[in-house]
Amino acid sequence: MSHKKIFSWNVNGVRSALGKGLSEFIASTTPDVLCLQETKCETATAQTLGLNFPHQFWHEAEKKGYSGTAILSKVAPISVVTDFPGEHPNEGRVVTAEFKDLFVVSAYVPNSQRELERLDYRLQWDADFRKHLAKLAKKKSVIVCGDLNVAHAEIDLANPATNRRNAGFTDEERESFGELLQGHGFADTFRVQNPTLAQRYSWWSYRPGIRERNIGWRLDYCLASDGLKWSSPEIHDKVKGSDHCPVSVSVASELA
Numbered sequence: 001m002s003h004k005k006i007f008s009w010n011v012n013g014v015r016s017a018l019g020k021g022l023s024e025f026i027a028s029t030t031p032d033v034l035c036l037q038e039t040k041c042e043t044a045t046a047q048t049l050g051l052n053f054p055h056q057f058w059h060e061a062e063k064k065g066y067s068g069t070a071i072l073s074k075v076a077p078i079s080v081v082t083d084f085p086g087e088h089p090n091e092g093r094v095v096t097a098e099f100k101d102l103f104v105v106s107a108y109v110p111n112s113q114r115e116l117e118r119l120d121y122r123l124q125w126d127a128d129f130r131k132h133l134a135k136l137a138k139k140k141s142v143i144v145c146g147d148l149n150v151a152h153a154e155i156d157l158a159n160p161a162t163n164r165r166n167a168g169f170t171d172e173e174r175e176s177f178g179e180l181l182q183g184h185g186f187a188d189t190f191r192v193q194n195p196t197l198a199q200r201y202s203w204w205s206y207r208p209g210i211r212e213r214n215i216g217w218r219l220d221y222c223l224a225s226d227g228l229k230w231s232s233p234e235i236h237d238k239v240k241g242s243d244h245c246p247v248s249v250s251v252a253s254e255l256a
Helices: 014-018 022-029 119-137 171-183 189-193
Strands: 003-010 033-037 055-059 069-073 079-082 094-098 102-108 141-147 220-224 230-235 247-252
Touching: 003 022, 003 102, 003 141, 003 220, 014 022, 033 141, 055 094, 069 094, 069 102, 094 119, 102 119, 119 141, 119 171, 141 247, 189 220, 189 230, 189 247, 220 230, 220 247
Parallel strands: 003 033, 033 102, 102 141
Antiparallel strands: 003 247, 033 069, 055 069, 079 094, 094 102, 141 220, 230 247
């Protein structure tokens, strides 16, 4: 069985990223599947951008220039669905593609925002998303890639003490993410492979000097359902072009 390379990147605007090396990154890494988040692009426009994938599935938010996800693939999936059951605004946050041996999910989890004004909604979103993933995992293997907007443990951000009650590092969000791992059997591939490796982050503030000093957060993940054979999880933190960097993993699965 061949290994397939799955990459994920919160590009913080796909048109902006194209001007900052996205096409060159794709050409150099040759993903079999590329998951994008925060595309900030209407589907009709996205289809004209010239990204070198024959199969492209874009999910835009109702609000223009906001959120958005996509899955780009070398091979045609069996089916593609957007979102999942529950009472949620149309923010373009999830695309699920079914392939021969597995589901690939591109996800952009809601941010709890300043003063945690959206924390309650975020936790309900998480609960509905877990149900969606659990249902998929009963059918076949699942790989979940994206900006999950949580640093799970203190090792996953540069300044845990001063961020304890900030969005992305609240006890509630961390426990909710832990429920997906422990309660539903998903593996955080990078952390399983590198349990004690510190100072590896995937997001940095745009404030001057922050990325150069590596004051970051690990918010982007490749999660694998129980039993899926995977290898080579990576955080590509030298790649510029967004406030996030790409992450990737290889899976021993046939896509078609």
